[in-house]
Amino acid sequence: MADRLNTSAKELSNSEYFYGHRACAGCGGSLALRLAMKVLGPRIFVAIPANCMSATSFLHPQVAFSVNCMISPFPATGAVLSGIEAGARALGLKDYHVVGFAGDGGTADIGIQALSGAIDRGDRVIYVCYDNEAYMNTGIQKSGLTPYGSRTTTTPAGENFPGATGRKKDMFEIVAAHGIEYAATASIGYPEDYLRKVSKAALCQSTSYIHVLAPCSTGWGFPVEETVGIAKEAVDCGLWYLAEYENDEFVLNKMPKEFTPLEGYLLKQARFRHLKERDMEHIVHGRDKKWEKILKNWK
Amino acid sequence: MPGKKIFISGDEAVAEAVRMARPHVISAYPITPQTVTVERISDFVEDGSLKSEYLHVESEHSAMSAAIGAAAVGARTFTATSSQGLLYMAETLPYASGARFPIVMMNANRTVATPWALLSDHRDSLSQLDSGWMQVYCEDAQEAFDMILQAYRIAEDPRVMSPVMVNLDGFILTHTYEMVDLPDQEEVDAFLPPYRTENRMDLEEPRTVCYASLDEYMEFHMKQEFDMRKAREVIAEVDRDFGIRFGRQYGGLLEKYRCEDADAVIFTLGSVTGTARSVIDSMRGNGYRVGLVKMRFVRPFPEDEVVEIAEKVKAIGVLDRDLSIGYEGIVFSNVSSSVLRACSAPAMVNYIGGLGGRNISKDNIQEMFLELLRAADGEKGKRVRFVNVGSEYDG
Amino acid sequence: MDRPKIVRYEKPGRVEDYPCGAIRVGTLVQDNAGWRILKPVIDHGKCVMCLRCFLLCPDGVIDKSGKILEIDYRFCKGCGICARECKVGAIEMVREGGDEDAG
Numbered sequence: 100m101a102d103r104l105n106t107s108a109k110e111l112s113n114s115e116y117f118y119g120h121r122a123c124a125g126c127g128g129s130l131a132l133r134l135a136m137k138v139l140g141p142r143i144f145v146a147i148p149a150n151c152m153s154a155t156s157f158l159h160p161q162v163a164f165s166v167n168c169m170i171s172p173f174p175a176t177g178a179v180l181s182g183i184e185a186g187a188r189a190l191g192l193k194d195y196h197v198v199g200f201a202g203d204g205g206t207a208d209i210g211i212q213a214l215s216g217a218i219d220r221g222d223r224v225i226y227v228c229y230d231n232e233a234y235m236n237t238g239i240q241k242s243g244l245t246p247y248g249s250r251t252t253t254t255p256a257g258e259n260f261p262g263a264t265g266r267k268k269d270m271f272e273i274v275a276a277h278g279i280e281y282a283a284t285a286s287i288g289y290p291e292d293y294l295r296k297v298s299k300a301a302l303c304q305s306t307s308y309i310h311v312l313a314p315c316s317t318g319w320g321f322p323v324e325e326t327v328g329i330a331k332e333a334v335d336c337g338l339w340y341l342a343e344y345e346n347d348e349f350v351l352n353k354m355p356k357e358f359t360p361l362e363g364y365l366l367k368q369a370r371f372r373h374l375k376e377r378d379m380e381h382i383v384h385g386r387d388k389k390w391e392k393i394l395k396n397w398k
Numbered sequence: 399m400p401g402k403k404i405f406i407s408g409d410e411a412v413a414e415a416v417r418m419a420r421p422h423v424i425s426a427y428p429i430t431p432q433t434v435t436v437e438r439i440s441d442f443v444e445d446g447s448l449k450s451e452y453l454h455v456e457s458e459h460s461a462m463s464a465a466i467g468a469a470a471v472g473a474r475t476f477t478a479t480s481s482q483g484l485l486y487m488a489e490t491l492p493y494a495s496g497a498r499f500p501i502v503m504m505n506a507n508r509t510v511a512t513p514w515a516l517l518s519d520h521r522d523s524l525s526q527l528d529s530g531w532m533q534v535y536c537e538d539a540q541e542a543f544d545m546i547l548q549a550y551r552i553a554e555d556p557r558v559m560s561p562v563m564v565n566l567d568g569f570i571l572t573h574t575y576e577m578v579d580l581p582d583q584e585e586v587d588a589f590l591p592p593y594r595t596e597n598r599m600d601l602e603e604p605r606t607v608c609y610a611s612l613d614e615y616m617e618f619h620m621k622q623e624f625d626m627r628k629a630r631e632v633i634a635e636v637d638r639d640f641g642i643r644f645g646r647q648y649g650g651l652l653e654k655y656r657c658e659d660a661d662a663v664i665f666t667l668g669s670v671t672g673t674a675r676s677v678i679d680s681m682r683g684n685g686y687r688v689g690l691v692k693m694r695f696v697r698p699f700p701e702d703e704v705v706e707i708a709e710k711v712k713a714i715g716v717l718d719r720d721l722s723i724g725y726e727g728i729v730f731s732n733v734s735s736s737v738l739r740a741c742s743a744p745a746m747v748n749y750i751g752g753l754g755g756r757n758i759s760k761d762n763i764q765e766m767f768l769e770l771l772r773a774a775d776g777e778k779g780k781r782v783r784f785v786n787v788g789s790e791y792d793g
Numbered sequence: 794m795d796r797p798k799i800v801r802y803e804k805p806g807r808v809e810d811y812p813c814g815a816i817r818v819g820t821l822v823q824d825n826a827g828w829r830i831l832k833p834v835i836d837h838g839k840c841v842m843c844l845r846c847f848l849l850c851p852d853g854v855i856d857k858s859g860k861i862l863e864i865d866y867r868f869c870k871g872c873g874i875c876a877r878e879c880k881v882g883a884i885e886m887v888r889e890g891g892d893e894d895a896g
Contacts, residue, residue, distance in 0.1 A: 108844035108857075115796035115853040118868065119821040122851070124828060125872035130851040142601050144471065159611040160802045165794045165819040167599035169470050169608040172490050175463030178455060182423065182467020182475075183599075185451035189422035189473055195601055213463065216456030290848055324873030324886075327849050498814035559813050597814035604794075605815040614804070614811070621811040 125323030288331025320369020495530025500553030517755020660689030751785030
């Protein structure tokens with residue numbers, strides 16, 4: 100079982116559990132899945148709802164997995180994970196992990212009810228939300244995790260609107276409010292930190308949650324080779340944060356001494372290139388307010 | 399044979415049967431009038447007489463999704479719902495049946511909003527006839543108990559591998575009490591062996607379930623259909639075997655009551671069957687040649703049996719506790735389609751009654767038979783007629 | 794199994810032979826090579842085996858089991874993350890059909 104903590108490229112297995120998929124070149128989400136599965140090993144049951152990952156890897160007869168996997172009904176990842184774990188427990192199976200990979204929609208919007216129920220039940224499952232900040236699989240529409248100012252196909256930017264006007268839901272805090280055993284935010288731009296967090300989730304005896312930022316070059320509009328760089332930049336400029344929730348308290352993992360300029364992150368992406376000065380101010384203000392709270396309340 | 403008789407409600411009878419069927423995982427979400435079933439099952443889990451994983455899910459959609467997850471690793475599963483809950487989980491029904499998971503679900507028939515109502519009709523389950531689930535309708539608590547056990551045996555048969563919905567009328571059966579014969583656990587175990595299947599994920603030999611198929615979807619779906627057709631013979635086999643072991647046989651897909659020389663028959667589903675039986679006995683006593691067809695399974699549909707009946711009688715009335723707004727009763731449509739194949743078609747009348755729990759009395763049924771006998775003699779009238787209506791209407 | 798492999802898919806001859814639910818994993822029928830315009834070429838002289846490219850490839854095509862890193866070009870989509878993230882500049886993205894002798 101996972102009393103191994105695989106956090107370095109050297110230690111990770113050479114085996115590929117997610118391989119030959121048809122996701123876009125440079126897909127952040129696929130990297131998030133691939134790395135998590137390497138940490139958890141081959142004795143896993145993977146549930147993936149309707150999203151880019153399931154749409155590109157389960158098309159009979161092409162199955163781009165070498166581990167047990169299933170597509171779950173879109174709203175139901177949390178419930179399917181509970182069901183798998185209950186069945187495995189009842190059948191006396193040993194030495195396995197049950198893990199789900201849902202996108203922002205499958206986690207924060209249509210999937211939030213089942214996620215909440217899963218945490219409430221406390222079944223030993225790992226829930227990974229790979230966050231590309233829109234409903235990418237259906238064509239880049241706004242989700243509950245789409246940040247302010249983001250152009251999506253349902254929040255176009257023009258004379259009257261600056262793109263999305265809502266706020267990115269604080270899923271990490273919402274999950275933490277359930278009193279979950281372990282939750283963490285991560286980014287594929289800080290892969291070792293992500294691996295470490297997946298390892299910690301694997302050691303939990305009840306539900307755990309990892310929210311990993313996984314940029315999408317197709318939806319965000321940046322050159323495909325920049326995926327990992329953009330994921331790092333999001334943390335460095337303060338628009339994403341690396342933190343954990345365990346033992347009933349929030350812990351900040353990385354406190355940037357100084358944030359890198361927001362323009363360096365936002366204007367590299369076509370989805371933000373329309374932003375006017377007042378929109379940038381709104382974003383800076385939001386970031387600063389959030390960090391004020393973090394620095395005041397988190398360890 | 400050993401066992402015991404206890405005085406219990408329909409809901410409790412289902413819970414007792416679930417206890418004896420020993421599912422690995424039960425996903426429970428309450429909805430009137432099924433609540434007593436999930437509550438009683440939780441009692442059995444608490445006192446240790448049922449060793450199952452009991453999942454408190456947060457909605458019906460999750461109830462079926464959790465059952466799907468458990469079935470996906472090869473567990474025997476159970477869930478229960480009714481009305482709005484069944485409709486809420488609607489997308490998961492073809493999900494489970496297409497994945498060929500032999501889940502058994504009890505549905506307490508209750509009407510659907512709006513208007514809101516709590517009492518029984520068949521709008522909920524009949525709206526899901528196309529979902530790939532087998533559907534059986536129980537006449538009393540004993541049959542509900544028996545059918546839960548039979549449902550697992552039928553569903554898990556490798557020739558079938560499809561889920562079963564066991565329907566009981568809400569309140570009329572779920573909340574009324576009768577003496578129910580409970581067999582011994584050993585007898586049940588002999589009738590219903592443990593669930594073993596290759597249709598599951600496996601740690602030694604990884605597999606995928608619930609995948610996508612574009613080019614070959616049609617073939618997968620046809621395979622499911624062909625296996626559902628095999629269910630017809632499996633249902634009959636199981637019915638016979640159950641009869642041998644437990645002394646109760648129900649006739650398979652449908653039961654014919656006093657149809658041998660009947661001029662007019664009425665098709666019924668569920669508890670109203672019992673009322674109809676006593677009307678037939680009394681009318682027969684007065685010389686009327688009337689009979690009853692108790693539709694037990696609506697999926698798979700007993701086509702051949704219906705054709706055979708149609709060729710012998712002069713009038714068929716189908717009593718639908720549902721109405722497909724804009725057309726006619728759903729059971730009537732199903733029956734009519736088979737009757738088309740008969741070489742001689744009887745007069746056909748659709749009786750819509752009992753919606754939202756509206757009572758169907760013996761007098762109502764007697765009236766239906768008298769109309770049908772007149773129709774058999776050539777009297778013309780409306781194809782769709784309504785039973786026990788509170789107001790005047792032109793319609 | 795180490796990773797999914799390309800297999801020859803034979804359609805079942807009859808509808809009745811289609812799977813009843815579960816099927817084996819790890820079967821691929823198509824490669825992704827045709828997606829590329831550029832492909833990564835590793836200069837093994839420069840490579841220090843830090844394994845960062847292995848770690849960050851979204852498609853997992855860099856094999857670290859041998860003495861030098863090997864790229865499975867059947868499944869490389871040419872995204873260029875490896876070249877971009879290599880800290881010693883050991884990977885170059887070259888046009889398909891270009892000179893492969895970089896080491």
